[in-house]
Structures are given as C-alpha cells and as structure tokens.
Amino acid sequence: MKKNNKNWKEKLHEVIYEADTPAGKLFDVVLLIAIIASIVLVMLESVPSIGKEHGELLNISEWIITILFTIEYIVRIISIKKPSKYIFSFYGVIDLLSTLPKYLAIFFTGTHSLVALRALRLLRVFRILKLARFIGESNNFMKALRASKAKIAVFLFFVLILCVILGTVMYLIEGGENGFTSIPRSVYWAIVTLTTVGYGDIAPHTPLGQFVASIIMILGYGIIAVPTGIVSSEMVKVNDIDLNTQSCPSCSYEGHNDSAVFCNQCGGKLHE
Amino acid sequence: MKKNNKNWKEKLHEVIYEADTPAGKLFDVVLLIAIIASIVLVMLESVPSIGKEHGELLNISEWIITILFTIEYIVRIISIKKPSKYIFSFYGVIDLLSTLPKYLAIFFTGTHSLVALRALRLLRVFRILKLARFIGESNNFMKALRASKAKIAVFLFFVLILCVILGTVMYLIEGGENGFTSIPRSVYWAIVTLTTVGYGDIAPHTPLGQFVASIIMILGYGIIAVPTGIVSSEMVKVNDIDLNTQSCPSCSYEGHNDSAVFCNQCGGKLHE
Amino acid sequence: MKKNNKNWKEKLHEVIYEADTPAGKLFDVVLLIAIIASIVLVMLESVPSIGKEHGELLNISEWIITILFTIEYIVRIISIKKPSKYIFSFYGVIDLLSTLPKYLAIFFTGTHSLVALRALRLLRVFRILKLARFIGESNNFMKALRASKAKIAVFLFFVLILCVILGTVMYLIEGGENGFTSIPRSVYWAIVTLTTVGYGDIAPHTPLGQFVASIIMILGYGIIAVPTGIVSSEMVKVNDIDLNTQSCPSCSYEGHNDSAVFCNQCGGKLHE
C-alpha cells in the first residue's frame, strides 16, 4: 500500500541513494563501472602513443561518460528534498567537478596557456573520489584513520623536525659536491631516507656521511613502531567499548560479549 | 583389532592424508623434499648458463619428479572415498597442475609460440602451492590473514585512490621531461613512493615535485600504522575469545569472558 | 580584584608562559610564525641561486627575526621568578642558541675557516626545536616514545649487531670488486638493506650475495613486527591504567582495575 503511494521522486531517491532494492543495486554497479572507465580514460589519454592514435575514440567515450555523470547529477538534485544540502555536500561538489572540466574544455580550446588547460583536463581524475561513496562512512578503516588523525599528525610533525635537523647536518658533512647542494635538498634526502623509501638519486659518499645516514635509517626503522603502537592501543580501546554497550537489567553489569543472551554475572536474561 | 581390519585403502589414506603414523610422517618428508627439489629444478633451468650445460640432467630429474607427483596424484584419488571431492578441491587442482605441464610439453615441442611454451613450462612453479598443505589450515597466521582480509583490502583500495590522485598531480608538476611521461607511469611512481619501495628509476627533479614527493613519503610512512592497528586489535579480540576455554556444563557453549560466572547463552552456572 | 593586583611582571608571565588568555594565544601564534619563517630563511639562504640573488633581503629578514628572538629571550628572563631555572632549562638553552649565531657572525666575518662559519650559520636551524613547546610535554606520542625508549634501543642494538655480522659476511662473499670495499662499507650496506631503505648505490652482483641479501631483506621485513608488538602491548597496558579514573574514597589511590570492588591499597570499599 505504502509503496504504491510513492511518487516518482521518492522512487528515484530510493534507486539512487539507497542500495537495498534491485534497481538501487543495479544503479550502483553501473555507476561504479562508469567511474572506473572514466579514470581509465583519463589515464590512457595521457599516454602519448595511445592519446594520438585513438584520440577520437577517447574523446567520444569521454563525452558519453560526461553526459552520464551530468544526468546523474541532475537526477540527484531532483530526487532529493533539499537540493542545496546535496549540492554543497562533499559528494555534491565532487559530482559537479566530475562533469564540469569536459564542458569547460569547449570554451578554452583557443587558450594558449597549456598548463592551465592540462590542469583542467586532469581535474577529471578527481572523479575517483566518487568511489568514496562505496567505501562508506561507517567503515572501520575510515573510523580508525579519523580516530588516529591527531596522533599520526603529531608523529609526522616530529618526523619533519627530525628531518630538518638531520638534513642540515648532512648538508654540512657532505656538501654540494656529493649532491647535497642546499638544505631543502638535504632535507628532501633525509625524508627519503628516514621513511625508508631510499631512491638512491642522492646518496652519501663520505664515511662520516654514511655513518650519519645509517643512524637516520635505523631511527626511521625503529620509530615507526611508536605510531603503530598508539593506533593499535586506540583500536583495542574502541573494540573494548564496542563490546560493552548492553547492561544487565538485573545487576547492571556491562562487560558482555556481543552474542551474550544471559548476564554472565547474575545469570539474568539480557534485553537486547 | 580395529587396526587389523583396515584394508589397504584405509592404510594408504592414513599414510597420505594423516601425519600421526611413522609412515605418514615419512611420506610428508619425502613429499616436502620432492616439492622443494622440483622448484629448485625449474629455477635452475631458467638460468641460461646452467640450462644449457646441464640441460639433459635437469630434464631427467624433472621426469623423475613428475612421475613421483603422478603416482601421488593417482594414489590420492584411489585412497579417498569420494575422489571427486579431492579432484575439485584446491589441493586436487594444484596437484594436477603440478604434473600436467611436463606431459603437455611432449605434444607442444613443435610449437612456434615460444611464449606459450615458456608459460606452460613455468606453470610448474605453482607446485610451490603444494607446500600450503604443510602450513596447515589451522595456522594462526592464515587465520589472521583471513580475518583481516576485508580491512586490508579497504586500506589498499584507499592507498590506490591516493596514488591515482597524487600520481596525476606529479604528472602535472614534473611533466614528461623528468620521466613522468604519462599518468599511468606517474601513478606507478606514486605507488613505488607511497609504499616506501623507492626504486629511483623515476625521481622528481623540480623543487615543487620533490616537495610533493616528500609529502607522499611521509604519508606512506604514517598511514601504515592504521591497518597494523586494526589487525592488532582484531587479533587481541580473537585472543580474548580464545582464552575462554571453559564450556558451559548445561549447553556446552564456549564463548565466555574470563570473569563470567553464569553462561551467557543459557543462564546456567559455570564450573570454574 | 586579584587580577588588578598583578604587576606587569606577572602579566608578562601570563602572556608568555600560559596560553589561556587572548594575549597569550596571540603571542604563541606570532612566535610560531617567527620560528617557521626563520627556518624557511635558513633553508632558502642555502640554495645557491636564491642565496646570491636575494642575499640582502634574506640578511635583513634574518636580523629582524634575530632581534625578535632576542627580545623574547630577555622578556622570558625578566618575567620569570627564578631566571636561572629558565636559562639552564632545555628551552632556555635552545632559545639562546637561536639568537647567538647571527651575533657571532659579526665577529667572524674575517675568518678563513669556512666550515666553522657555515656550521655556525647552520646552528640557526636548531631553532626548529623551539617548536617542541607546541607539541607539549603532555602529548600522548611523546609519552609513548619515552615509555618505549628502552625497548626500541635494545631492538636497534640488536639490529646493529645483526648488521655488523651480515655486513662482514657480505664483504667476504662479494669483495671489493662489487662495491663491498671494506667492512664498514658492507655494514653500511647491510643497514641500508635491513631497514628496507635500499638506495641501490651498492648492490650484490654474485648469486650467493643476492641470496644472502634476500635473507637480510626478509629478516628486516619480518623483525619490524617485534618492536611494534612490544610498543603496542605497552600502550594497551598504559591505556588500561588510564581507563581506571575512579579514586578510592578512603585513600584517594587511583590505579584500580575496571572490575575492582575494593581499593587495592587500603582495602576500603570503592564507590563506583
């Protein structure tokens, strides 16, 4: 009964914003394919040999996807009750930015500023953020990242200070003739080394420099344990709290497992 | 008594599928040696100097091992009650694939398609998966890997999105003259950098590029703490449940907390 | 009333040493900007092209910042009750070292010892340690680092011993013709490899050397789990104690378990 009363706007909303109907699931799958295809297109276009040979094909495919995304954007605005809420949300802005560049490219064909044009075209790569919808807000990993944000930030800040000091020391030891031509470059090298990336484009040549480099590497190898430990303990704490949400109606004890039916302290039944 | 009644099929089954009899242990050791020897053979064959000089010896050894594996495969089918269950299991398929390539190579000697032939020969390397039997299903590490699969997948998906965006940004900053000739190549570089591998075959040369690269490295160094934290807390949770070895005398349920006095499933008192 | 009684010294102290008044916050922001600007200045000065072109501008900016830091140093001494306590504290020494180099540079202009002069100038980079004030003593990360110091040190000591032995082995295997010209250099290479930095400036060329290198890499990849595990468990322990915020009504002791009913110090009952 209730379902029949729904007008087309409500039906559209269900298809687009929810994933629990067959139509909603189909919409999600089509959207997912379109996003991935669109990213692959941007990538292929940038490969010189492919870009030149199949330019026309890529252009047509781009237009098809852009039109699809435009339709999606318009339908999302129509089917929601408060369009402004969607338009200015994170997803609304991303959706708009996903379609605009291709349209703007029409007006800028005559431009001489190649960098601006290229930047404009590459904006399309941010369509990948549309995938964020599929990872979902409620995801454990995102929660962990958000909970540990401040701690990781302090850690990275600490790493940066260390790199500035160590980079300067290496600049003094090695000097310009060994590739350490300036402090910013030496700091860049210190970051490359401390994070254990190690390109090898700049490498110490003097024995003292190699000694200091060894210390930096061992430091970088050792201190990674600290943020990991903090995040782990944070996660354990979150888990502990997750387990203890229901309290026994008889004795108010709260340390129950998720699957508990009876209180493990007084044996009374739990309301779940 | 019971043991004497066993027919040869049951005895074979005991030797091959179980490891608690002396014969079963011996079988396992022989199998282990044969697998490792077979992998070493495939490897040595691929070394140009060894492959040419000792080609005949390697070929004979290969045939010996192939025949051994064929016998093992046939015996496994004979000794089990439902052969189809084994044949289509993970191990059954691997065992078949371990013997086939050598036999197929007889028929394909005249083929001109070298790549197909080489691929066929290299299929033998998958024999290493036969070792999976020795790691065992019940292993803690495998359990951890399976439990964390979804979380690690989301993390890696997140890393990929990050790499696509950062790779595109670097493509714009550095451009083709510094090695960032296309977006796929730049994304490849971003992955090399974020995962702290750092080959150095492509490296940023502009100051701005080195600045962005530093950010990518520090990000890669910092966010590794997040999946580690999630898996750690997951493991702690699993361990907590593992510790509760007591089972309820009324309903035999085993998932109790350490401090539980009553069964949380049936409300019966626990003997501790 | 109380506030009006404060003399100018107390007011200054509040502004400089505390951050909970608007003036105190403003002071902190200005200080933060001055520190970062000063670090950027030292860095830019070291870039040959910028150093030559804008030398005069950089010099003037340096003097402005040096004078600002001098004022800060003097005001900090004046506004504190026991100046000696500040002067010989970690921050006092850092603050002094932040201003001295520029003044000393006046007297050493005629010096021929370029390295000493350069070292003197670069001392200014340690101003970045003034940022330590903003990370704060009470920070979780610093606590974790301090708590795990001993454990990480033992781990790094263990890594060093491993690197000395493995480096010597590689020196024997590869020899001088492949870049392993001496034991210190081989140990340096072992550290580069075990910490997964991997510059590639020195790399094994013999099959045996590559085999040993593989073992070192896999070791390095595996043992990183150990310090991480120790720090994680340490943090979980700290968190557990952190969670017990209830204090005993009899003796005010606060280190209770979650499940505690009686105080574990005086035996008095706890109100929960």
Added chain:
Amino acid sequence: MKKNNKNWKEKLHEVIYEADTPAGKLFDVVLLIAIIASIVLVMLESVPSIGKEHGELLNISEWIITILFTIEYIVRIISIKKPSKYIFSFYGVIDLLSTLPKYLAIFFTGTHSLVALRALRLLRVFRILKLARFIGESNNFMKALRASKAKIAVFLFFVLILCVILGTVMYLIEGGENGFTSIPRSVYWAIVTLTTVGYGDIAPHTPLGQFVASIIMILGYGIIAVPTGIVSSEMVKVNDIDLNTQSCPSCSYEGHNDSAVFCNQCGGKLHE
C-alpha cells in the same frame, strides 16, 4: 664472616659472573670496551687505506685484545665449578671463537688460499656476540622475539612462496632483455620489491610489468600488518598474564595489579 670465608675462586666468580659488586661492574665495563674496540679494529683493518698505513699498530692492538680475551676465557674456566658446562655453552663457544682466529693466523701465514685466510680473520667479527651477555636473557625484546619466532617464520615462509610465484610471473612478462634474466634473479627482484627495499638495480620496463610490480608493492605494504598484529596480540596476552601472578589468600581472585596490596574483590590483604 661469610664473605671472608670465600676463597679466591668464589671471589673471581663473583667478579666475572655477577654484576652487583663494584669489581663486577668494573669488569663488565672493561669487557664492553674491549669488545667494541676489537670490533672497530676488525672493521678498520678491512679499509684498504687504513689497513696499509696503520697495519703495524692495528696488529699490536689486536694482539693486546686477543691476550685479554684469552685471560678472560681461562679465568672463566677456572672460577666456575663445572668448567665443561661453560665451555660448551653458547657463550663459551663464542668466547673461544673470539680468541682462536688470531692464534691460528700464525700457523697459516704461508697459506696461499687467500679466501680461507680472510674468512679466518673475519671470524673475529663474531666477537660482537659477546655483547649478547649485556642484552641479557631476561630481556623483554628477546622474550618477544622468541615467543613470536614460529609466527614470524610462517609469515616469512608465506612471503617466500609469494615471491617465487610473483618472480616467475615477472620473468615471463619482462624477460631477459629488461634484466629479468632468470627465475632466481626474478625471485630476488620480487623479494627486493615485496619487502619494500627497492634497490632499483632491476626494475620493470614494460607497462604490464610495472602493473604487476605495483600489485607486489601494494601487497608488501599491506601484509606487513599481519605479523605485526599477531605479535602485538601475543605481547598483550603475555602482559595480561604478567599482571595476574598473585592470587588472593581469602578469595583466590587473581586479577590484581602489580602494585596491589589488598584484594580488589574481597578487600583481604594480599601476601606479596
């Protein structure tokens, strides 16, 4: 009284095997310096320029340290009740190996086998294992390493299987012309990549190869979380057990803190 009764053997034993007397502490410090000096000597000797110039000085220093170690070895044997127990212990063997090479070198001066001679001389580097005494058996890190040994071994075994398969796949994709000349070499490359070392001496050149390499890197970056998680949870479990060693004499409850004086369940006093 008791102390005076001690004969010189007991006194020696106290000095050498225990560290709680002033003489014992002094002995430890001298030993530590001698070990480190001896390692530095071996290292310096291997540097061509230093080895030639200061050869005589290094030789004399070596003899002094060797004689010191010989005396230590003899005294250790004399002062212990059961010399055979020490001689065949880990430390006994290491102590013997630390002194022998120098003596053996006298007899082998005429040998033409340079590699054997070099290997013999380098054996002295294992003196660094004498440092193991200072890390101590009871150390937390060593305990963690021992507890996680099996798990890390399975993990590394899993990594090896992965590297063999991925290396073979890359051998097929890239082929000899891009540096992947044989399967062992490709497996070596896969290990270099998966462990995030990344020398860059071998790097994929084909787009498909770079794609597979990206997958390997991301895998390597992701699965490191698994052993870390296992070790962390293991450590947390060990810590939990560490806390629960004393049980209340009144109610036998065992979940007490280290600092607990009274039982937190019944309020009874704990025997500590």
